[in-house]
Amino acid sequence: xxxxxxxxxxxxxxxxxxxxxxxxxxxxxxxDERLDAFVPGASVARERSAGGCRGIFExxxxxxxxxxxxxxxxxxxxxxxxxxxxxxxxxxxxxxxSGVEPPREAFTLKSFVDFENDVTDKDIKLATREGFRSxxxxxxxxxxxxxxxQGKTSNxxxxxxxxxxxxxxxxxxxxxxxxxPYKPVTLxxxxxxxxxxxxxxxxxxxxxxxxxxxxxxxxxxxxxxxxRYFPQSGEDMRTAVNRECRTVRSAVxxxxxxxLGKIEVVGRHAAEFMNRLYANDFTKxxxxxxxxxxxxxxxxxxxxxxxxxxxxxxQFHVTTTTGGAxxxxxxxxxxxxxxxxxxxxxxxxxxDQWAVIAVQGPEARTLLAPLTExxxxxxxxxxHMSVREGRILGIPARLFRVSFTGELGYExxxxxxxxxxxxxxxxxxxxxxxxxxxxxxxxxVLRAEKGxxxxxxxxxxxxxxxxxGLSRTIGKSKSDFVGKRSLARPAMxxxxxxxxVGLLTEDPSMVLEEGAxxxxxxxxxxxxKSYGYITSAYFSANLNxxxxxxxxxxxxxxxxxxxxxxxxxxSISVQIVHPVFIDPQEERLNG
Amino acid sequence: MVDLGDRTLGPLFSRSFSVGGFSMVPAPxxxxxxxxxxxxxxxxxxxxxxxxxxxxxxxxxxxxxRAALWMGPDEWLLIGPRSEKVLIExxxxxxLAGAAHSLVDVSHGEAAxxxxxxxxxxxxxxxxxxxxHSSVFAIGMCTRTVLAKxxxxxxxxxxxxxxxxxxxxxxxxxxxxxxxAGMDLNA
Numbered sequence: 001x002x003x004x005x006x007x008x009x010x011x012x013x014x015x016x017x018x019x020x021x022x023x024x025x026x027x028x029x030x031x032d033e034r035l036d037a038f039v040p041g042a043s044v045a046r047e048r049s050a051g052g053c054r055g056i057f058e059x060x061x062x063x064x065x066x067x068x069x070x071x072x073x074x075x076x077x078x079x080x081x082x083x084x085x086x087x088x089x090x091x092x093x094x095x096x097x098s099g100v101e102p103p104r105e106a107f108t109l110k111s112f113v114d115f116e117n118d119v120t121d122k123d124i125k126l127a128t129r130e131g132f133r134s135x136x137x138x139x140x141x142x143x144x145x146x147x148x149x150q151g152k153t154s155n156x157x158x159x160x161x162x163x164x165x166x167x168x169x170x171x172x173x174x175x176x177x178x179x180x181p182y183k184p185v186t187l188x189x190x191x192x193x194x195x196x197x198x199x200x201x202x203x204x205x206x207x208x209x210x211x212x213x214x215x216x217x218x219x220x221x222x223x224x225x226x227x228r229y230f231p232q233s234g235e236d237m238r239t240a241v242n243r244e245c246r247t248v249r250s251a252v253x254x255x256x257x258x259x260l261g262k263i264e265v266v267g268r269h270a271a272e273f274m275n276r277l278y279a280n281d282f283t284k285x286x287x288x289x290x291x292x293x294x295x296x297x298x299x300x301x302x303x304x305x306x307x308x309x310x311x312x313x314x315q316f317h318v319t320t321t322t323g324g325a326x327x328x329x330x331x332x333x334x335x336x337x338x339x340x341x342x343x344x345x346x347x348x349x350x351x352d353q354w355a356v357i358a359v360q361g362p363e364a365r366t367l368l369a370p371l372t373e374x375x376x377x378x379x380x381x382x383x384h385m386s387v388r389e390g391r392i393l394g395i396p397a398r399l400f401r402v403s404f405t406g407e408l409g410y411e412x413x414x415x416x417x418x419x420x421x422x423x424x425x426x427x428x429x430x431x432x433x434x435x436x437x438x439x440x441x442x443x444x445v446l447r448a449e450k451g452x453x454x455x456x457x458x459x460x461x462x463x464x465x466x467x468x469g470l471s472r473t474i475g476k477s478k479s480d481f482v483g484k485r486s487l488a489r490p491a492m493x494x495x496x497x498x499x500x501v502g503l504l505t506e507d508p509s510m511v512l513e514e515g516a517x518x519x520x521x522x523x524x525x526x527x528x529k530s531y532g533y534i535t536s537a538y539f540s541a542n543l544n545x546x547x548x549x550x551x552x553x554x555x556x557x558x559x560x561x562x563x564x565x566x567x568x569x570x571s572i573s574v575q576i577v578h579p580v581f582i583d584p585q586e587e588r589l590n591g
Numbered sequence: 592m593v594d595l596g597d598r599t600l601g602p603l604f605s606r607s608f609s610v611g612g613f614s615m616v617p618a619p620x621x622x623x624x625x626x627x628x629x630x631x632x633x634x635x636x637x638x639x640x641x642x643x644x645x646x647x648x649x650x651x652x653x654x655x656x657r658a659a660l661w662m663g664p665d666e667w668l669l670i671g672p673r674s675e676k677v678l679i680e681x682x683x684x685x686x687l688a689g690a691a692h693s694l695v696d697v698s699h700g701e702a703a704x705x706x707x708x709x710x711x712x713x714x715x716x717x718x719x720x721x722x723x724h725s726s727v728f729a730i731g732m733c734t735r736t737v738l739a740k741x742x743x744x745x746x747x748x749x750x751x752x753x754x755x756x757x758x759x760x761x762x763x764x765x766x767x768x769x770x771x772a773g774m775d776l777n778a
Contacts, residue, residue, distance in 0.1 A: 201740055203760035266693035346627035346693035352759040353700030394594030415699035416759055421598035
């Protein structure tokens with residue numbers, strides 16, 4: 001055996017005529033034993049196959065075949081053919097290859113047939129033993145030929161193996177349908193530019209370089225890079241996150257929330273549209289107010305959440321989760337275009353338009369007020385869940401008073417090209433207050449301390465608003481909204497549904513494992529009944545102990561009780577508690 | 592108070608690229624609006640904007656200062672100098688008050704570059720499946736399309752001249768993809 005370093009392995013089973021277009025034109029294929037391949041039979045449509053697509057592979061023969069087909073077509077159409085001349089073409093390879101079985105011991109090695117879908121010869125033989133006789137059924141059972149190349153590299157071998165296993169000839173076996181559209185596999189698909197840093201777009205915020213220069217550790221959120229935490233010299237992640245968490249609750253922190261999805265919903269019927277889509281009631285939301293909005297799927301389960309602000313009577317600034325932006329915009333467009341075309345409402349993605357600088361903590365107002373023009377930041381002038389337009393450091397801004405930390409907080413929205421300058425200026429102005437930049441890890445811990453959910457973490461596509469304690473957000477008097485009907489189904493009202501609760505361990509330093517199952521007894525025997533699972537678990541510097549969020553069957557009724565977290569060799573006793581660990585009266589939030 | 596009004600920083604700031612047959616620079620700082628409306632409202636907007644919003648698919652109207660690009664049956668991309676942002680907003684909102692429409696500022700949410708040269712179309716073809724031959728994608732045509740894994744707005748402004756616009760956060764990817772395509776063409 002010899003090892004070779006390589007970037008790419010290309011595999012060829014030889015040349016197979018591309019009979020797709022012929023077959024789609026209605027013609028029947030004929031199996032050519034010499035070529036070991038299907039070739040066009042009689043034409044049905046006004047079609048002529050020439051060259052490689054009918055099994056002629058040698059270059060000069062291909063060119064001559066092309067001339068001949070053209071001449072025949074011209075003659076048939078009543079034209080006189082005059083050859084423009086000819087020139088000698090180099091002699092090419094005239095050989096179709098059939099599959100070569102590598103030397104191997106039967107049943108000990110895998111022979112891949114479909115390299116994209118990882119279908120082996122054994123899978124195909126198993127399909128025939130399972131009783132599949134039709135090549136169409138073998139294809140669907142094994143998925144051979146169903147990858148992006150649509151069988152161009154695998155079908156010929158798959159037919160050969162299937163025919164052999166069934167002891168039939170390939171002519172008897174036939175072939176699968178060549179469905180439209182025909183798309184060649186380009187060399188670019190196999191060895192194109194999607195590699196290294198061009199493999200996938202890396203989306204960064206206007207403040208990315210600032211964070212990178214400060215040594216931020218980044219995490220991938222979809223295509224976005226987000227700063228996860230900002231370690232100071234010698235700090236590990238936990239130390240850094242603890243420091244960031246404490247500073248936000250004791251002083252003030254600054255956080256880059258630019259990746260949040262944003263959609264401008266504008267039009268005469270904007271409020272009506274929001275009311276039909278969101279579970280919340282938006283008719284009573286006044287200009288300058290914000291509301292925490294939830295979007296359900298038709299089946300009643302939570303799809304996305306975010307703050308919705310009414311900028312003007314016919315204009316909403318809608319925010320979505322970072323990962324859900326495209327999904328929500330797609331759903332909105334679908335509804336406007338297909339379900340409610342009578343509404344005058346238009347949707348524009350503004351995710352990249354705004355740099356979003358969250359300033360959170362008890363000093364947030366004192367810090368921002370002197371930098372702000374034309375906005376009254378006072379407690380009464382701009383209460384929690386309000387939005388104002390004005391200027392911050394001379395830049396036209398939308399200022400939100402919102403909080404995902406549970407602290408007094410603002411989100412400064414400025415046009416993105418100003419993002420870095422405004423961020424730096426706020427950071428600088430915050431120095432006397434001990435401001436810290438914080439990342440997504442700290443954001444996760446702070447929101448978990450408050451029992452705020454993250455869609456995709458506390459929800460998994462089977463979670464209703466009530467399951468996560470969001471019944472109050474639903475507009476009860478609304479006649480309809482997407483998902484309303486499903487919420488009334490008996491299973492959605494079952495008191496034993498899993499509900500969001502908090503968990504506390506006996507050992508305050510023990511951080512539970514996210515995803516771990518919750519069981520009724522300390523000594524459980526698998527299989528056992530699961531009461532639910534842990535969705536979030538952190539060490540909280542502000543509580544000076546660990547805490548967790550979990551979805552537990554009839555969880556709210558179990559508050560105060562003990563349950564157990566199943567671990568591979570043991571179990572951990574936990575107390576079920578209310579999921580809001582800090583400031584349940586919301587005095588800090590409304591401060 | 593400090594005024595940061597001159598502290599703008601676009602995602603392609605100070606970049607330039609040149610290779611045999613193809614060069615790239617960031618487009619001048621612009622203001623951009625997504626404008627949505629139907630029917631007679633569009634004519635009112637055309638008058639106020641000073642450029643007739645094209646009704647024909649994939650076509651553009653351009654005065655050299657302001658441009659309107661057809662993006663859909665009820666959607667246009669309006670482009671002007673960044674210094675005219677407030678002016679354009681005022682010109683349009685004044686005459687359109689009460690009329691069903693949407694005018695959304697996307698000046699900073701989008702970023703654009705200008706490609707030029709004999710190999711510009713070939714470099715684009717590395718990631719764009721459209722036929723960019725000038726007999727098919729003629730001067731003055733625009734379209735929303737893809738460049739590899741990014742969505743772009745492509746506008747042919749000359750025989751060998753293209754305007755490529757994308758989301759701000761995808762601009763670096765689009766720029767570097769085209770750089771790589773340019774280098775591959777000269778390898």
